[in-house]
Amino acid sequence: MIKKFVSGMAVLSAMQFTHAATDWTPQLTSLQDSCGNAFHVMGELPKKYQASIIRKGEKQVKDKSGGxxxxxTYYLKDSTFFGLPLAAxxxxxxxxxxxxxxFSMVFTDTAFMKLRPSFYYVARSETGAYTITADNPKNGTYRDEGIEVTYKNTAIGYEVEIDSNEGMSCNTYLNFDKANKTLSCDMACG
Incomplete structure (x- = not known):
């Protein structure tokens, strides 16, 4: 009887310290549409996400231009994106x-590659929109009033350059890097 009680207490004790993974999908899902909020993903994080960050590291390197x-890097514990384990x-x-x-998501394995078809780019203008999906042609140009969109679409991501009549240019790159287990969105405007 005492053995059963002690054994039951050990199981109960172990259960108390087990916790579910933090699902980052709601915070990161906007990246699926045109790399979404890549500029603001780590802004004001709700406490549940903050709790899954075990360490934060920062590295600064001067480049040739003096910048x-x-x-x-935010190192994560017990975290997922669409059910796939995230490391950082x-x-x-x-x-x-x-x-x-x-902005990059670092996964623990290469299963994230199956997510590629669910990432797309929408070129929006005043008169409409053009969606670039994984099954669109490999490259092309879309023109609408005020913008020109040049894109290359591949199995591992896309490259999009948008030029406007006002002289503004923005480039967006989505990359599924199997070797480094990363899914990244690069955005540059100037």
Missing amino acids: NNITT LKEDTHDTDLEYKK
């Missing part, structure tokens, strides 16, 4: 006039 490349989140920025941001 700083800044990489901030990274933000890369550059302190120049060019608005630049690279």
